[in-house]
Amino acid sequence: MKYSTLEVKQEGHIAHLILNRPDAMNSMTPDFWTEFPAAIRAIDDAAEARVIVISSTGKHFSAGMDLSVFLNMKEDFKGDPSRRAERMRRTVMLLQDSFTAIEQARMPVIGAVQGGAIGGAVDLLSACDMRYCTKDAFFTIKETQLGMTADVGTLQRLPKLIPIGVVKELAYTGRNFGAEESRALGFVNQVFDDQQSMLEGVMKIAQQIAANSPLAVSGTKTMINYAAEHTVSESLNYMATWQAGMFQMEDVFKAMEAQKTQQLPDYPPLYGAVKKMNSQ
Secondary structure: OOOOOEEEEEEOOEEEEEEOOHHHOOOEOHHHHHHHHHHHHHHHHHOOOOEEEEEEOOOOOEOOEOHHHHHHHHOOOOOOHHHHHHHHHHHHHHHHHHHHHHHHOOOOEEEEEOOEEEOHHHHHHHOOOEEEEEOOOEEEOHHHHHOOOOOOOHHHHHHHOOOHHHHHHHHHHOOEEEHHHHHHHOOOOEEEOOHHHHHHHHHHHHHHHHOOOHHHHHHHHHHHHHHHHOOHHHHHHHHHHHHHHHOOHHHHHHHHHHHHHOOOOOOOOOOOOOOOOOOO
16 A cells, blocks of 8 residues: 555565655654554554564654644634534544554554654554664653643553653653663663664564464463553453463464474464455
């Protein structure tokens, strides 16, 4: 598929989604909010990739919400207040869904950040499974300084990733937090000298993930995400139920044979998305 705000490449079992509006600092235009979730879900539906890497072009990862989105939304603040509020609610939920697509994808999603990741970019990255950045990277929960409350996922996901007191400081002040602070907090896994070394390092990690059973990795993502929202008891119960249906010996035997022969296992892919019922 062709997109105007991003590009998708695939090499082996790794899909690489690249934000490609560098002249506009990869700001998130109205088209982006349609194209981004469509691209993520298309990758997930095809089930050929086992990992998704999200990176960008230019000096900055993303400046967040494009001004045109706010200008378009200004026109919505007319008419009956109750109907206007109901429409606003649905608009916000539509934007939220764009990054929920990252969590819903069956394969891990990795964010690779250079330069600034501002506002909506932090929402995007908070939904990723892992984050890596360059030493010049910085992150900003910018919305408070713009007179609004961040509403696309940062305030809901970031407290599960770093200490809540720090989240409150960052959100209340809108200050930048840099690469080393982000690593110390656990928001990013590793800091690299530059974008090239970062992408090389991230791709090596992606290759390690892609070498494993896609069913095992998908199940692991599902279980970790579930555990973040539920008690240990609930999560263990869900794990047992999941395993009763998902645990089969085919991939286990392949892994054991690969270790015995010192060769990479050749796992079958996950099935693609079911779009409609088969008919006779």
